[in-house]
Amino acid sequence: MxxxxxxxxxxxxxxxxxxxxYLVLSYLFLDFYVDYWWFSSLNYExxxxxxxxxxxxxxxxxxxxxxxxxxxxxxxxxxxxxGGDRETEPKDGIKRKKYRELxxxxxxxxxxxxxxxxxxxxxxxxxxxxEQWEKGLLxxxxxxSGLIDPTFKKDISYFLFSLPIYTLIQNxxxxxxxLLLVGIFILYYIERxxxxxDERNLPRGAKIHLSLLFVLxxxxxxxxxxxxxxxxxYTDKHxxxxxxxxxxxxxxxxxxxxxxxxxxxxTNILLLYYLHRRKGLVALLVSALLLGTxxxxxxxxxxxxxxxxxxxxxxxxxxxxxxxxxNIQATLGAYGLRNIETRNFDLKRSAQISKxxxxxxxxxxxxxxxxxxxxxxxxxLQGIRPYYAFPSVDVDRYMVSNLYQQVYLAARELDLSDQxxxxxxxxxxxxxxxxxxxxxxxxxxxxxxxxxxWFVRDIPTQSDVGFKVETPGIYYGKGxxxxxxxxxxxxxxxxxxxxxNALSNYEGKGGIDISSMFRQLALALYCKDRNIVLTSKTNxxxxxxxxxxxxxxxxxxxxxxxxxxxxYVVATEKGLFWIQDGYTVSDRYPNSQSYNGRFNYIRNxxxxxxxxxxxxxxxxxxDPQDPIVQAYQRIYPxxxxxxxxxxxxxxxxLRYPKDLFEIQMNIFAKYHQTNPETFFQEEDSxxxxxxxxxNQEVSLRPYYLxxxxxxxxxxxxxxxxxxxxxxxxxxxxxxxxxxxxxxYGKILLYSFPKGQQVYGPAQIDTLIDQDTExxxxxxxxxxxxxxxxxxxxxxxxxxxxxLYVQPVYLSSATRLKIPELKRLIVSEGEIVAMAPSLEEAxxxxxxxxxxxxxxxKKRFQTAPSPPPQEPANTPPAAVESKPAEPEKNTSPPPAxxxxxxxxxxxxxxxxxxxxxxxxxxxxxxxxxPEKNVNPSTTPPDPGTKEATTPxxxxxxxAPAPKPDNKSxxxxxxxAKSPPAGEGVTTL
Numbered sequence: 001m002x003x004x005x006x007x008x009x010x011x012x013x014x015x016x017x018x019x020x021x022y023l024v025l026s027y028l029f030l031d032f033y034v035d036y037w038w039f040s041s042l043n044y045e046x047x048x049x050x051x052x053x054x055x056x057x058x059x060x061x062x063x064x065x066x067x068x069x070x071x072x073x074x075x076x077x078x079x080x081x082x083g084g085d086r087e088t089e090p091k092d093g094i095k096r097k098k099y100r101e102l103x104x105x106x107x108x109x110x111x112x113x114x115x116x117x118x119x120x121x122x123x124x125x126x127x128x129x130x131e132q133w134e135k136g137l138l139x140x141x142x143x144x145s146g147l148i149d150p151t152f153k154k155d156i157s158y159f160l161f162s163l164p165i166y167t168l169i170q171n172x173x174x175x176x177x178x179l180l181l182v183g184i185f186i187l188y189y190i191e192r193x194x195x196x197x198d199e200r201n202l203p204r205g206a207k208i209h210l211s212l213l214f215v216l217x218x219x220x221x222x223x224x225x226x227x228x229x230x231x232x233x234y235t236d237k238h239x240x241x242x243x244x245x246x247x248x249x250x251x252x253x254x255x256x257x258x259x260x261x262x263x264x265x266x267t268n269i270l271l272l273y274y275l276h277r278r279k280g281l282v283a284l285l286v287s288a289l290l291l292g293t294x295x296x297x298x299x300x301x302x303x304x305x306x307x308x309x310x311x312x313x314x315x316x317x318x319x320x321x322x323x324x325x326x327n328i329q330a331t332l333g334a335y336g337l338r339n340i341e342t343r344n345f346d347l348k349r350s351a352q353i354s355k356x357x358x359x360x361x362x363x364x365x366x367x368x369x370x371x372x373x374x375x376x377x378x379x380x381l382q383g384i385r386p387y388y389a390f391p392s393v394d395v396d397r398y399m400v401s402n403l404y405q406q407v408y409l410a411a412r413e414l415d416l417s418d419q420x421x422x423x424x425x426x427x428x429x430x431x432x433x434x435x436x437x438x439x440x441x442x443x444x445x446x447x448x449x450x451x452x453x454w455f456v457r458d459i460p461t462q463s464d465v466g467f468k469v470e471t472p473g474i475y476y477g478k479g480x481x482x483x484x485x486x487x488x489x490x491x492x493x494x495x496x497x498x499x500x501n502a503l504s505n506y507e508g509k510g511g512i513d514i515s516s517m518f519r520q521l522a523l524a525l526y527c528k529d530r531n532i533v534l535t536s537k538t539n540x541x542x543x544x545x546x547x548x549x550x551x552x553x554x555x556x557x558x559x560x561x562x563x564x565x566x567x568y569v570v571a572t573e574k575g576l577f578w579i580q581d582g583y584t585v586s587d588r589y590p591n592s593q594s595y596n597g598r599f600n601y602i603r604n605x606x607x608x609x610x611x612x613x614x615x616x617x618x619x620x621x622x623d624p625q626d627p628i629v630q631a632y633q634r635i636y637p638x639x640x641x642x643x644x645x646x647x648x649x650x651x652x653x654l655r656y657p658k659d660l661f662e663i664q665m666n667i668f669a670k671y672h673q674t675n676p677e678t679f680f681q682e683e684d685s686x687x688x689x690x691x692x693x694x695n696q697e698v699s700l701r702p703y704y705l706x707x708x709x710x711x712x713x714x715x716x717x718x719x720x721x722x723x724x725x726x727x728x729x730x731x732x733x734x735x736x737x738x739x740x741x742x743x744y745g746k747i748l749l750y751s752f753p754k755g756q757q758v759y760g761p762a763q764i765d766t767l768i769d770q771d772t773e774x775x776x777x778x779x780x781x782x783x784x785x786x787x788x789x790x791x792x793x794x795x796x797x798x799x800x801x802x803l804y805v806q807p808v809y810l811s812s813a814t815r816l817k818i819p820e821l822k823r824l825i826v827s828e829g830e831i832v833a834m835a836p837s838l839e840e841a842x843x844x845x846x847x848x849x850x851x852x853x854x855x856x857k858k859r860f861q862t863a864p865s866p867p868p869q870e871p872a873n874t875p876p877a878a879v880e881s882k883p884a885e886p887e888k889n890t891s892p893p894p895a896x897x898x899x900x901x902x903x904x905x906x907x908x909x910x911x912x913x914x915x916x917x918x919x920x921x922x923x924x925x926x927x928x929p930e931k932n933v934n935p936s937t938t939p940p941d942p943g944t945k946e947a948t949t950p951x952x953x954x955x956x957x958a959p960a961p962k963p964d965n966k967s968x969x970x971x972x973x974x975a976k977s978p979p980a981g982e983g984v985t986t987l
Contacts (some may be wrong), residue, residue, distance in 0.1 A: 059130035070118035080206040145627040177217040225261040233590035244591035330591035347436035365706035367444035389415035391478040394568035406444040436474035448836040471575040481548035511543030512616030582606040584628040605629035687724035691761035731758040761793035787813040
């Protein structure tokens with residue numbers, strides 16, 4: 001019985017011990033286990049282990065290097081301790097014994113004393129390398145970029161990879177050797193001042209040892225002066241004029257560093273000489289005084305400030321010119337702006353807008369919906385159920401019925417925030433409501449006062465234009481997703497039916513296998529959810545899906561890439577995929593202007609594809625010239641694939657990132673001035689064009705258009721950013737970034753002449769506000785219960801014209817918000833028109849332009865002169881030029897005609913207009929006879945071959961111009977009035 005009790009007790013103790021050991025082991029290594037399983041589910045386990053080991057390899061390498069530095073120096077010092085003869089030992093036996101024990105400890109106790117001391121000193125120095133291990137890897141794996149810094153003639157990679165590590169190493173080495181010098185000196189001091197009765201000089205070897213340590217510490221400090229020269233490429237003292245070193249830095253600071261380094265070296269040499277020879281004290285003091293003065297003057301900036309005041313400011317442009325040029329070229333290179341092609345935009349206004357083939361072809365791709373408003377429309381009309389949402393609306397291009405079509409689309413993702421509280425239980429959250437379903441798509445161009453056109457809609461997916469998706473489930477997306485366990489015994493809700501819901505079981509390859517109890521326990525601890533272990537609804541195929549937000553997923557995999565704020569969905573026949581743009585950035589590019597203090601170098605180096613169903617993540621190289629991504633390719637071989645390996649159906653939907661283009665244009669707004677003089681004086685600085693949102697002026701962000709600006713015979717998907725002169729609202733340039741084919745990544749700039757007025761978005765916005773017809777209609781709609789929303793201003797360059805389009809939406813101000821596109825406002829820069837569709841709006845605009853041209857011609861034409869005395873049928877060439885004799889007029893002068901009378905008389909002398917059809921042969925009706933005009937002479941019909949010619953300044957009759965069938969200009973109208981079918985000149 002006692003044996004049974006003993007065995008039972010031992011069993012209980014063993015189980016408890018195993019359980020405690022398991023929990024401790026699982027808790028201590030929990031993150032490692034779960035991360036390893038997660039990376040393995042994506043086939044990145046070797047990358048995970050390599051990345052994890054790199055951190056510890058770097059730390060151990062640096063730790064061992066500093067440990068050996070300390071240990072070997074302490075060991076060497078121990079060889080010189082106790083070097084005297086035995087006669088100097090204490091005579092007393094007890095004291096002699098203690099002396100020998102202490103001496104032995106210092107001489108041979110390296111393992112007991114020097115090893116822990118070296119470890120204690122090495123760990124805090126090596127810790128920063130553990131935290132910045134990735135910089136160390138870039139230093140070891142980085143290669144020359146082939147780009148040379150113009151200031152110091154060093155390869156750019158030196159500043160990107162080497163200089164940060166050299167600075168860190170210099171700092172830590174200086175600390176290490178300073179501590180070492182102090183520690184060794186203390187050892188020698190103890191040995192000579194405490195253990196010895198008689199005072200004796202240090203052994204020669206000890207002196208040499210201390211001297212070498214002193215020289216090394218001094219050399220490391222001297223290295224600091226050397227590195228500080230290169231740090232000048234990051235100075236911002238000349239902001240906001242330019243970035244980087246200027247005349248003072250290169251002609252005062254650089255010589256100062258060399259002088260300081262020289263004086264520092266001389267002072268240390270004299271100090272060593274004095275310590276060894278006890279000579280040269282005066283020279284040492286003089287050298288130290290000069291060094292101190294130099295450092296004080298440099299630290300206070302006295303020399304620099306006086307040079308700036310007396311030398312640079314009186315001749316600022318001449319002195320700073322070469323350094324400004326270095327800043328310009330470096331900044332353009334750092335932001336990828338060196339190869340921008342510039343073209344002049346030959347602007348010509350035309351009244352024949354609606355008939356222009358370029359306009360007609362562009363209308364079906366004009367993006368008249370604002371994406372933020374379209375999200376509300378999608379949610380209300382296609383959300384279907386409260387657990388579906390559209391986190392964002394994306395813009396892309398697809399072939400629709402063999403037509404290259406710009407579209408809006410959005411993935412229908414899962415969002416349980418609007419579910420009733422009684423349905424927010426563990427089962428629904430983690431087992432049944434597991435994924436979104438499908439997507440919706442609409443054309444970019446829509447008409448007002450008509451129902452929305454859908455290319456893809458509803459659940460299951462319906463499409464009248466042939467879109468099909470094999471796996472429409474969305475398990476990974478932009479939403480705030482928690483973990484789910486799929487497949488399971490309950491089945492997953494796929495989509496709603498008329499009665500109940502269609503169920504599905506996950507057949508993807510994503511997720512962590514939870515078939516073993518060990519994994520269930522580990523994941524329960526990791527997710528802090530015991531139901532993972534307690535639930536009975538899992539099966540042998542069940543997998544736990546983690547990190548389902550695509551941005552978090554990519555950051556977990558590759559935290560060294562900066563990510564774009566707008567990943568977008570791409571629909572293919574196989575399924576839905578997310579494309580995320582990844583950037584490499586640095587703040588160490590020499591002479592380059594910083595962007596908001598965050599970085600001064602950026603490249604869109606990778607395109608990242610995430611499968612919305614399986615969760616697979618693939619990295620593709622999009623900028624092979626980037627030295628940073630080249631280093632990462634060497635650090636993590638196999639992680640980044642060539643872009644050619646991306647499936648063709650996905651590669652066709654790559655687009656230039658909007659975030660990157662906005663950054664580039666903010667930089668280019670100033671740095672397009674490549675002439676240093678122009679740059680310094682900021683004669684032509686730009687900014688992103690602005691428009692009004694209510695009373696607030698906001699910058700107009702770049703937007704996607706489908707137009708033929710790269711090639712006149714081909715419409716392409718591109719990114720457009722309008723630019724305006726600084727603090728002005730007119731348009732100065734249009735920057736375009738290509739997204740299709742060979743033009744991907746190319747930046748094209750269309751520049752307008754500086755002296756030509758081209759309306760900007762804010763100015764067109766004001767013209768719309770001042771149009772009485774439009775203002776009256778919008779005021780009528782904007783009543784209680786309704787809200788008028790004017791959308792983004794779209795600048796549409798077509799042919800030689802700049803057209804403007806602004807959509808007008810109507811939404812409920814109090815109840816359910818479903819914005820509706822009501823009208824489209826268009827303009828060519830001077831006149832605005834509004835209609836339900838673009839076609840009608842441009843036709844109305846054209847009519848307004850023609851009417852204005854007619855009014856201008858009537859208003860500004862000259863009065864007709866008296867006809868010559870020859871017969872009316874005499875050809876103009878046969879008419880003699882005789883001075884006309886003025887009539888004698890003895891009657892009192894007539895009263896001056898009133899303005900109304902003048903205005904009424906003007907049309908009678910001009911050509912026919914639409915309201916005077918059939919009455920052109922009637923004589924002009926003048927209420928008062930005019931001077932020097934024969935009242936009996938009736939002007940000939942403008943339609944006849946002979947027309948009355950105006951007299952020139954000498955009174956001779958000039959031959960009449962021949963009528964032009966394409967123009968309504970008749971004799972007597974000044975040349976300033978253009979033909980109605982061509983450009984309209986502002987008078």
